[in-house]
Amino acid sequence: MNINHEESAQELDADKLAALAETDEATAVQPVTPKRTNSKYALLQDGTDS
Amino acid sequence: MRQPRILLVNPPIWNVYAPHLAVPLLAAVMRRHGWQVTSLDLSIEQTDWLLSSEGLGELLPKAERRLDGLAAHERGAHEEILTVFGDTVRRVDAARAALKSRAVLADPAAFTDAATVVRNGLACVSASFPGLRFDLRGNFSCFSHRRSDDILLAAGSPDRNVYAWALERRPIPGLDDPDLAVAGISVSADTQLIAALTTARHIKLRRPDVHVVMGGNLTTRMVSRWQEEHPFFAYVDSFVSYEGEDALPALCDRITGGDDRPVPGLLERDGRGGLSRTPAAMVDVSDLPTPDFDGLPLDRYFAPGPVLPLQASRSCAWDCAFCSIPFASNKFRIRRPEQVVHDMAALAAKHGSDSFMFVDEIMTLTSLRGVSRELNDGGHELYWYGETRFSKGLDDELAAALRRSGCRRLDLGLESYNQRVLDLMRKGTKVDDIEPSLQALLGNKVPVHLFCMTGFPGETEEEALRTQEFAAQALRRSVEEFGVPYSTAANGPFILDVLSPVGERPDLFGVELIPPDEGEDLAFDLDYTVSTGLSRQDAARLTSGGPGGPAVGAAFHRGTWIGDAEEWSFLWALAEVELPARRVAVPAAPCPEVGRAATVRLADGVRGRVSVTGRGVLLHVPSCDALLDVPEEWRPLLDGRDRALADLWRDIPSPRAAAATLARLASHGALSVEQGSPDEELACVWYAAQPHLVRDSRTDGSCLLVSPETGRGVRVSAAGRLLWLLAADGATDAELAERSRLPERQRRLLLENLAEHRVIASAALAPGLLELPRVAA
Numbered sequence: 001m002n003i004n005h006e007e008s009a010q011e012l013d014a015d016k017l018a019a020l021a022e023t024d025e026a027t028a029v030q031p032v033t034p035k036r037t038n039s040k041y042a043l044l045q046d047g048t049d050s
Numbered sequence: 051m052r053q054p055r056i057l058l059v060n061p062p063i064w065n066v067y068a069p070h071l072a073v074p075l076l077a078a079v080m081r082r083h084g085w086q087v088t089s090l091d092l093s094i095e096q097t098d099w100l101l102s103s104e105g106l107g108e109l110l111p112k113a114e115r116r117l118d119g120l121a122a123h124e125r126g127a128h129e130e131i132l133t134v135f136g137d138t139v140r141r142v143d144a145a146r147a148a149l150k151s152r153a154v155l156a157d158p159a160a161f162t163d164a165a166t167v168v169r170n171g172l173a174c175v176s177a178s179f180p181g182l183r184f185d186l187r188g189n190f191s192c193f194s195h196r197r198s199d200d201i202l203l204a205a206g207s208p209d210r211n212v213y214a215w216a217l218e219r220r221p222i223p224g225l226d227d228p229d230l231a232v233a234g235i236s237v238s239a240d241t242q243l244i245a246a247l248t249t250a251r252h253i254k255l256r257r258p259d260v261h262v263v264m265g266g267n268l269t270t271r272m273v274s275r276w277q278e279e280h281p282f283f284a285y286v287d288s289f290v291s292y293e294g295e296d297a298l299p300a301l302c303d304r305i306t307g308g309d310d311r312p313v314p315g316l317l318e319r320d321g322r323g324g325l326s327r328t329p330a331a332m333v334d335v336s337d338l339p340t341p342d343f344d345g346l347p348l349d350r351y352f353a354p355g356p357v358l359p360l361q362a363s364r365s366c367a368w369d370c371a372f373c374s375i376p377f378a379s380n381k382f383r384i385r386r387p388e389q390v391v392h393d394m395a396a397l398a399a400k401h402g403s404d405s406f407m408f409v410d411e412i413m414t415l416t417s418l419r420g421v422s423r424e425l426n427d428g429g430h431e432l433y434w435y436g437e438t439r440f441s442k443g444l445d446d447e448l449a450a451a452l453r454r455s456g457c458r459r460l461d462l463g464l465e466s467y468n469q470r471v472l473d474l475m476r477k478g479t480k481v482d483d484i485e486p487s488l489q490a491l492l493g494n495k496v497p498v499h500l501f502c503m504t505g506f507p508g509e510t511e512e513e514a515l516r517t518q519e520f521a522a523q524a525l526r527r528s529v530e531e532f533g534v535p536y537s538t539a540a541n542g543p544f545i546l547d548v549l550s551p552v553g554e555r556p557d558l559f560g561v562e563l564i565p566p567d568e569g570e571d572l573a574f575d576l577d578y579t580v581s582t583g584l585s586r587q588d589a590a591r592l593t594s595g596g597p598g599g600p601a602v603g604a605a606f607h608r609g610t611w612i613g614d615a616e617e618w619s620f621l622w623a624l625a626e627v628e629l630p631a632r633r634v635a636v637p638a639a640p641c642p643e644v645g646r647a648a649t650v651r652l653a654d655g656v657r658g659r660v661s662v663t664g665r666g667v668l669l670h671v672p673s674c675d676a677l678l679d680v681p682e683e684w685r686p687l688l689d690g691r692d693r694a695l696a697d698l699w700r701d702i703p704s705p706r707a708a709a710a711t712l713a714r715l716a717s718h719g720a721l722s723v724e725q726g727s728p729d730e731e732l733a734c735v736w737y738a739a740q741p742h743l744v745r746d747s748r749t750d751g752s753c754l755l756v757s758p759e760t761g762r763g764v765r766v767s768a769a770g771r772l773l774w775l776l777a778a779d780g781a782t783d784a785e786l787a788e789r790s791r792l793p794e795r796q797r798r799l800l801l802e803n804l805a806e807h808r809v810i811a812s813a814a815l816a817p818g819l820l821e822l823p824r825v826a827a
Contacts, residue, residue, distance in 0.1 A: 013775075016751075017775060022791070025796065026767035026800070029766045029809070031764050032754060032762075
């Protein structure tokens, strides 16, 4: 298993992120529901799933 | 003299949440005609058994045997399901029982647990047969239901055909009854066709003297094409088109020599390689008896009810361009409302159920007014739902009457929120009537379901998105403005049915049909090209949910979610209870304390296997329904015994990586840890809870972190992303503070939130034992 996060971090290393985080006051993270494959019967996503 | 017997069969797979109406309707007619009737819902009988401990237990060795023969790209998903299989066998009986219990309506967590186990069971059945996707909506196998030769091949292939396999183990009872003279098989949808022929063959091989007749909507469509004797006659003696209530008694009388009056809608061989047909007749729906559900296993359907189906009308009063219902169901007729309510009251008294579903193609305003008036005037306490369309008459007065009469859901064919597209569809709906009807229903606490269609020929992407936005907004308003959390919506691609007006005159709609593949003689939906607007591929794209679809990891997570069923939405609305989550509630991640003398073992219920695809050890954690893969050095844990951490560590090359795995397992509740030496000083270290991939990275540093194992995503700002990155291979609080330079409060809250969403996890570790890693300066 690969937990090599740097490898997949899309060109932002810790130093660059730390610089960007200086003006970031966020304290929360936001779960995002993966959209399911819709079929004739599937519900539209309402974003309430977590 | 004993009366002859007819066996009436509803083959799989049809709705497993409630009985199909065809068999009860025909049973009532045939009993009134003096025949003995055996009603068999093979759809629920087989599905319920396949998803039982007994059924899955018999399938497990079959699924295991398939692993070695699979192509490399299929083995990964297959071994995931095998990892979950044992746990599913153990828990599936309790899960099915829970889903059928009224108590589960008010227990959302119990529902989610049970639905999760049953969904995993679907994956287990699928894994047992080549190419099978066993699903409660419809099954797709290595056999095509678009080809007659494939269907006949399937009928005799129990190793590859799940229905034939199940019939071998659970034969249809009563076939040795000497009174049995006729077997009627009702086929409403193409999802039933393979099982229908499999059932016909099963009966014919055991009782060649029994007359097998096939009817139903799909049968009507299918035989309309036949010009000469068809191979299905090998197992089916005759076919009935359109309605069966007049045809079946006439056919049965003819078979037993009681009468030789014409049988309406009958198709038989003429003995010269050709076919003989009789004209169909229209049934007087007000003359029909109350449907008779005797003999059906009403306690086995996958929803607490039973929710009994009824009809207030038959066929459709409209002629929408995308629909083939009028082709196969005669003219529109209404059953008298007083009879409908009499049916409801009689069935409620007989079966102790107050819940009904109207399976009319569409309930017109006349039916809605009549049924609600009769229910209200009679003071009945019965509950129901049905399907209708937006129209001017669906106003506040009617909506109030519907609510009073027990209506707790109305399905509405919205299709499009664009007048131009509605006109192209010949829908007959005015956009201006939609909003007032919606407000009237929701204002009177009648939840709605909106059917939307994307990609009708000529529709533009802008128009399709407008409809989607309207539906999404309607769901939000239902909750926020009207306090009705039970409304739902579905968005499906336009499907070109060859028997619909578009299929019959594609030139009028700017459509060019693409012929089916060679041998697809039963293809009723076709590929096509359009001169303007959305293509079929566009429609698929706009309704597929786009990127971020099912997780590539958990193959067992892809089956039907039972909570999407309309019966469940109705029952929750009826009970006015909290809606369940779609995933099991994951308990708060513990922070394991791991000292030098610690022992670990897999937590109760956690099972695993060694991967044959190079993924180390696969572990399934039932408490959060997660599948984890860890390095093979953790294999000794699979026997379930306590292991000294020191022994495990001896075989692990990197304590740093091992600590990360330990924290990850603990954060999922997969490990039980005994610290061993309580007074030992430990250090808190943050680790990655599971692998995450960066998606949608933006210039402000924010991104979406997506777990390939679970498909779950978390949007993080630059600060959250930074903490995740620094913690990836282990970091203490002090190290995170120094490196991130984030204010203490912000850092603490972000760490808590990242941990809550299983992005990172913490462990308290003995530094000496674990050679604490350090974040690079």
